[in-house]
Amino acid sequence: MQNFVFHNPTKVLFGRQTLAAIGSETRLLGKRALLVYGQESLRASGTLAQIKGHLHQAGVSCAEFGGIQANPLLSKVRQGILKVRAEEIEVIIGAGGGSVIDTAKAIAAGSMVAHDVWKFFTGKKSVRATLPLLAVSTLPGSGSEMNHGMVLTHDQSREKFGFGHRLLHPQTAILDPELTFSLPAEQTAYGAVDAICHILEFYLSTQDPDTPVQDRLMEGLINNGMEACERCLADPCDYEARASLMWTACLALNGLTAAGLGRIEMVMHLLEHSLSGLYDTPHGAGLAALLPGWLHHFARSRPERLAQLGAGLFPRSGTGDDRERRLNHCIEAFLGWLEAIQVPTSLEALQIPSQDHPRIAAHTSGLAKVWRMRQYSPAFFEDILQGCR
């Protein structure tokens, strides 16, 4: 186990009717709130009206800032920062999925500095303070509601970067599984894939050979994510399944799974960020489409880890002497699960032709260089992409 610091101060309110606490919880953080949200679903489901009602009752004024898209954009964050200054906002609320909560984080941090907010994402500036932040999760997947990360896309360069800082933990996160009953099947599945890929990234990349606490935690969470996703797709209003998926996705990337594993470079996510930056692919769909290439890559580069994962997830692949066969069984079983939940499992399914591979690979290698991960050449990524046709 490698040395680590674990510090996650977010207060999580989990369960039925917890949204009702948003008024009093926000009031603890400030009296003038900016409410960041996405497209029309929050309004259509009635959640937006509920939130505004609870805030009003608690004496919190609320400026709306909607229209955040998947793969959120820098330009939108800059607008949000201007709005915070114009309306003397004291607290930011992000109510939605990872894109919304990440936008809320970027506004909360960007409002406190004179420089452009993009400098956080290219590593040129660090965070020193943020406005207080409350997150309401309506789409389990990113884990942003209880972590210190945020991801943003530059409108022109199409660079999509993640950035983490301890001050980006929301003060409070409200996780009410009933708010996810209305999620379309597609988004439910993409969210589950995202959460599972966070864990896969850690599990398959760690170089530490002796991390049984983390390994069992991660195997358990992947199993939960798969099982809960299937149950949610079978019955979108299965409260227990929605709760299981929501808590699993939250724990998958709240710092616990990675604690003790050493430095993890999140290379799978880096490549997907190219896809969603360049093609505006939904993040979970991009990850699913890339998984065939990644799993084959790990079968070559980290066969012992993939074999261990297979034994944990698909017990039937865990026995027998022929490791090659066990690895193939694990990959097939995993891809079979992706097909069962009806997510794309190839770049072709995303209408990304193979002649684009060099461009994607070069773009990803460029992203890697900005964060000083110089060992990842375009050829490295082209090789992965080859496996995803």
Added chain:
Amino acid sequence: MQNFVFHNPTKVLFGRQTLAAIGSETRLLGKRALLVYGQESLRASGTLAQIKGHLHQAGVSCAEFGGIQANPLLSKVRQGILKVRAEEIEVIIGAGGGSVIDTAKAIAAGSMVAHDVWKFFTGKKSVRATLPLLAVSTLPGSGSEMNHGMVLTHDQSREKFGFGHRLLHPQTAILDPELTFSLPAEQTAYGAVDAICHILEFYLSTQDPDTPVQDRLMEGLINNGMEACERCLADPCDYEARASLMWTACLALNGLTAAGLGRIEMVMHLLEHSLSGLYDTPHGAGLAALLPGWLHHFARSRPERLAQLGAGLFPRSGTGDDRERRLNHCIEAFLGWLEAIQVPTSLEALQIPSQDHPRIAAHTSGLAKVWRMRQYSPAFFEDILQGCR
């Protein structure tokens, strides 16, 4: 899954040489520290001198408050509170096992009130503020280093009560596995049993039938605890094993395992608190001695949970149609493990004769009543004790 609030703001510094950070971390919390510790082992191992050196270097003055025993006493906490007031202490450091850290917590909370500190433990008063607290764990088991609980024994009445409040989380916890290399085998094993029993208590008592996230987490942690304990006993200086046990014990009772399980009454611990209150038994030894009775009790009252646990811990007991046989196999396998790590597995082994059972049962039922758990009669506890002869 039941509704829950999860909020654990403790910052954990985990790993080799992390003790060196105690100076700067304490300095963030205050300039005048009370250093609470136990018997002579902290001095003998050189850790005490190291701590004092680091504090001095960081400009923190340090008043020593040693001599805390296992099953810590109210009288000692009262002395500590007087010392805090006399020396105008600003921050409390607890360096040791659960008894030391719990004493430090009680001093940190008791120093802020005019009433007697025992009123917290009998539920007559709640905590409103504490002095800041830093914990250095040298004995994995209690989990006190990263949780909001504390346990104390009344010198005269021999009542031993646990009490929890969110303000009792240490601000900072330093977990350096190398500090546990010198732990005697007995204490290593007692600590592991304590950590595992925290999880067993949750796992076997929850009334919620659908908690897969928590179940997998708990099964993984129990497995880790058992495995790591065996490795530590085989080689006390096995860093990875010490690290695994330390992080397992911390996660076992930091709020995560219980989140979503609903109300858990900790009845196993209540009965053990009678033993250690009345006979000054080491807590882990008392738990081990009581486990035969508890496991048979749960085989009758919660057979489905015990069978599920058996399948998770001892795969060979998890198959076959005959549930009775599987339950017996699980109990035997677990008791066999306790014997292998050489902890007492009967009250006789602790020199507690069966004619004392009525007295212990009556005492425990009295403890239960103080916290309004009136359904637990002396007869209920006598029945458990019968199974532990």
